[in-house]
Amino acid sequence: MKKTKLNITVITDHGKDEYNLLGEYDEEKQRIHYQESRDLLTDVILDLKNKILIRDNKDYNLNYQFLEEVITENRMNWKELNQSIILKIKTQKFKIMNTKIEIIYTILDSDETIQYIIKF
Numbered sequence: 001m002k003k004t005k006l007n008i009t010v011i012t013d014h015g016k017d018e019y020n021l022l023g024e025y026d027e028e029k030q031r032i033h034y035q036e037s038r039d040l041l042t043d044v045i046l047d048l049k050n051k052i053l054i055r056d057n058k059d060y061n062l063n064y065q066f067l068e069e070v071i072t073e074n075r076m077n078w079k080e081l082n083q084s085i086i087l088k089i090k091t092q093k094f095k096i097m098n099t100k101i102e103i104i105y106t107i108l109d110s111d112e113t114i115q116y117i118i119k120f
Contacts, residue, residue, distance in 0.1 A: 006034055009119075032048070048096060062087075073086045100119050
């Protein structure tokens with residue numbers, strides 16, 4: 001995998017969060033992998049080919065499937081409680097442009113829209 005500088009922007013109903021970090025891009029598998037350390041150390045994998053976002057830390061594991069204009073059911077597992085919940089999301093946009101990925105989706109259960117942008 002090729003190490004690369006990533007610029008991550010997450011815009012929610014509650015504000016904007018932007019940060020730079022070093023991650024990996026696997027061109028063959030079309031995957032981006034990085035670790036976030038804002039609140040918890042979180043492993044993040046964005047599978048571009050299958051349009052799946054995986055986030056894993058000591059508290060939870062979640063998998064989001066991004067299919068444009070389709071409502072998907074996505075599992076979030078709470079590790080300490082040994083329980084899971086299903087979150088319904090609707091993806092408005094999943095666009096890959098050269099060195100930029102933009103995903104816009106709404107978590108229907110909370111009616112929160114999230115814009116997730118990765119530049120590398």
